[in-house]
Amino acid sequence: MKHLIKLFFFMTFLTTYAWAQNNFELLLGNTNKDKYAHVTISRVLSADKILITNSDGAEERIKLIGLKAPEPPRSLPVERDANGIVIEPTVSPETSVEEQSFDYAKKLLEGKTARLEFDTEIRNEDGTKQAYVFLTENNLFANAEILRQGFAFLHLNPLNLKYADQLRDAYKEAKKELRGLQND
Numbered sequence: 001m002k003h004l005i006k007l008f009f010f011m012t013f014l015t016t017y018a019w020a021q022n023n024f025e026l027l028l029g030n031t032n033k034d035k036y037a038h039v040t041i042s043r044v045l046s047a048d049k050i051l052i053t054n055s056d057g058a059e060e061r062i063k064l065i066g067l068k069a070p071e072p073p074r075s076l077p078v079e080r081d082a083n084g085i086v087i088e089p090t091v092s093p094e095t096s097v098e099e100q101s102f103d104y105a106k107k108l109l110e111g112k113t114a115r116l117e118f119d120t121e122i123r124n125e126d127g128t129k130q131a132y133v134f135l136t137e138n139n140l141f142a143n144a145e146i147l148r149q150g151f152a153f154l155h156l157n158p159l160n161l162k163y164a165d166q167l168r169d170a171y172k173e174a175k176k177e178l179r180g181l182q183n184d
């Protein structure tokens with residue numbers, strides 16, 4: 001009986017916390033759907049973190065829900081050809097998976113426009129907003145696509161499960177096909 005009472009209080013706490021967090025955000029107007037319906041991804045910080053410019057012109061850091069990606073590699077000097085055009089590095093056996101993960105996320109997201117969707121828990125433990133990212137041009141679910149290519153691990157939070165099935169399926173596909181980080 002004691003365990004049931006503890007479980008009840010724990011679930012009540014989680015529900016109250018999520019409700020309070022969302023309503024606090026809504027009262028401040030920080031999750032206005034229109035504000036995040038058409039954002040520009042100005043920079044990729046890692047395969048699971050981006051910097052966006054919202055419709056108000058403000059920059060915000062966003063964590064992609066459902067992913068845990070490796071830290072990006074340290075910046076290497078950019079190579080350019082005689083005309084000043086950046087030479088894209090080729091993927092070789094010496095290219096680390098972390099580097100491939102970061103490069104894939106940059107190619108997929110950087111400079112693109114997207115729509116963000118929030119779930120129950122809007123901010124993570126670090127206070128960073130977290131969202132599902134859908135590219136505007138083709139409505140591609142970026143969170144799932146990064147998992148599908150094997151460039152992040154699945155990391156679900158019990159409060160943010162809106163697209164959990166799609167994220168799980170993408171992760172399972174990467175594991176089955178031994179893609180990226182799942183190649184062990």
